[in-house]
Structures are given as C-alpha cells and as structure tokens.
Amino acid sequence: QSALTQPPSASGSPGQSVAISCTGTSSDIGGYNYVSWYQQHPGKAPKLMISEVYKRPSGVPDRFSGSKSGNTASLTVSGLQTEDEADYYCSSYAGSNNVVFGGGTKLTVL
Amino acid sequence: QVQLVESGGGVVQRGGSLRLSCAASGFTFSRYGMHWVRQAPGKGLEWVAFIQNDGSKKYYGDSVKGRFTISRDNSKNTMYLQMNSLRAEDTAVYYCTRDKFPWTSDIWGQGTMVTVSS
Numbered sequence: 001q002s003a004l005t006q007p008p009s010a011s012g013s014p015g016q017s018v019a020i021s022c023t024g025t026s027s028d029i030g031g032y033n034y035v036s037w038y039q040q041h042p043g044k045a046p047k048l049m050i051s052e053v054y055k056r057p058s059g060v061p062d063r064f065s066g067s068k069s070g071n072t073a074s075l076t077v078s079g080l081q082t083e084d085e086a087d088y089y090c091s092s093y094a095g096s097n098n099v100v101f102g103g104g105t106k107l108t109v110l
Numbered sequence: 111q112v113q114l115v116e117s118g119g120g121v122v123q124r125g126g127s128l129r130l131s132c133a134a135s136g137f138t139f140s141r142y143g144m145h146w147v148r149q150a151p152g153k154g155l156e157w158v159a160f161i162q163n164d165g166s167k168k169y170y171g172d173s174v175k176g177r178f179t180i181s182r183d184n185s186k187n188t189m190y191l192q193m194n195s196l197r198a199e200d201t202a203v204y205y206c207t208r209d210k211f212p213w214t215s216d217i218w219g220q221g222t223m224v225t226v227s228s
Contacts, residue, residue: 092213101154101157
C-alpha cells in the first residue's frame, strides 16, 4: 500500500485558519470513513485529534475539524495558536485489514 | 489514568531478534484491539500490526509480514511484538497504541527505540 499524500509543510499566523490535505485513492480514503488525524510535537508520541473523518475525541479543541471529499481528506485548524505548531499525520483504513499513513505535514505558526 | 508503557527496545545486529512488550493500565485491556506503529528517525509513521481484543485475529503490514509476530496476554494486560530477521530498515521508535475507534489509535505509549546495526 502506498502512503497517503500530504504537503510537507503548511503555515499560518496566530488567529488564522489553515487546512492540511491528505490525498489517497478509492481503496483507502475514498472507500472508507476511517480517516484519522494525529498531532506530534518534537520528541513526543502522536496524539489523536480527529477520528472517523470528523469526530473530535474528548479534550481536543473545537478549533480542529476534519472533512472528506472523494479521495481527499482535510484537517482544518482555526484560530491558530502557537501550541498548534507540530507535525500532523493522516491515516486511513486501506481495506484487507491494513492501515496507511500520510507522510506528515509540518505546521508552522508564524 | 489510561497508560501504555513499551519496553524491550535496544540495539541488535542485522538478522537478530528482539521482543517488545507493552504494558497497559487504567482501562480494561481485554476489551480493546491493539496496534504497533513505528517511526524511523526523522520519518513518518508506519503501521506495523494489529491484534484483536481476544487475540484471535492478527494482521500485519507488508514490510514485516512473515518476520514479526504480535501477541497478547490479557491476564497480564500486556501485548508483545516478536521481531525476527531484523533489517536496518526496521530501525525506528515502536509505539503501542489502543484501538478504540475502528482502525484508529486513541492512546499511544511513549515508544521504545529499536536500532538494527549492520
């Protein structure tokens, strides 16, 4: 299975909104509503931010939202804060009992 | 609190073996499927393996199939990853994670580093 495609970097100023895309195929993102997003700060373990395309786990700020259209999923961070600066990874169920991750996007808060 | 703690990482020669452990606490371990996910230095995340809550079903990523074996002991609240025929490209931080939502890791351990030397 090929990795999902994410832009290597994204940026925004505090208070702005930024969207990170994650492109797959009809065999993964397009075929299932099992898209997740993870936030990872340097030297730390990843943290689940979005599950099942758009669901926010308890404790995740509502500034984080997820969506999907066709074979592309998106994570939108609204009202950017300095602590949002981190790497973000998407993942999707890819059928046949497999999971595929994106290559990651480094979000910089200018 | 809900916690996962990995152990067993270290330096091993190419072709060697290593067994990782993941100790769970703060939740009913036997109710959840579990994953191993790895991250090579400076690289992205890669899914390694999944085991169903009762251990009856196990699935592997293509890059480790036939070399790695996932298992669990619900009486000890512990999951394992037996890694054989290790290669340089297996060098990574290995995370154990809990599967609460379908094919989603909602809880992550702190990770254990595995280095395969040539």
